[in-house]
Amino acid sequence: MSTIDLTAQTFEQTVLDNDIVLVDFWASWCGPCRNFAPIYEEASTSNPDLVFASINTEEEQALSSAAQVTSIPTLMAFKKGQLVFRQAGALPASALDELIAAVRALDVEAASD
Template identity: 90%
Template sequence: MSTIDLTSATFEQTVLDNDIVLVDFWASWCGPCRMFAPIYEKAAATHTDMVFASINTEEEQALSQAAQVTSIPTLMAFKKGQLVFRQAGALPAPALEELITAVRALDVEAASD
């Protein structure tokens, strides 16, 4: 599965309707974003059981502000509708794989108690 583009109209429903959603906030002028894009696309093709989404911060400024994104790229991970990870900066491929493994293993219900 490739990445999907999210908008303010599709963001909330996508996060709520899927078990695990990774969201990459990016912009076309951002060098680190362009470096991270192929790593993110490759992970999306490998991990087809989760949603890999992208938000263009130039086109979705209100959504980016609502998510309090102040630097890009910013990667967020949602599990069962809850934000479980947030980090600014491009991740190398091994770190992204570690994140995916950790999010899969996370017990959201136990973590919220």
């Protein structure tokens, strides 16, 4: 599955309706965002059971503000509707793979106790 574009109208439902959702906040003028894009796209192809979403911070300024995104790229991971990871900065492919494995292995119910 390739990445999907999220908007303020589709963000919440996408996060709630899917087991694992990764969200990349980016902008077209951002060099690190452009460098991270092919890594993110490759991960989406390698993990078709997960939702890989992108939010253009220029087009979705209110959503970016509500998510408290202050630098880009920012990557967030949600599992069962809960934010379980948030980090600014582009990740190398190996770190993204490790993150995906960690999110898959995370027991959200045990972590919230």
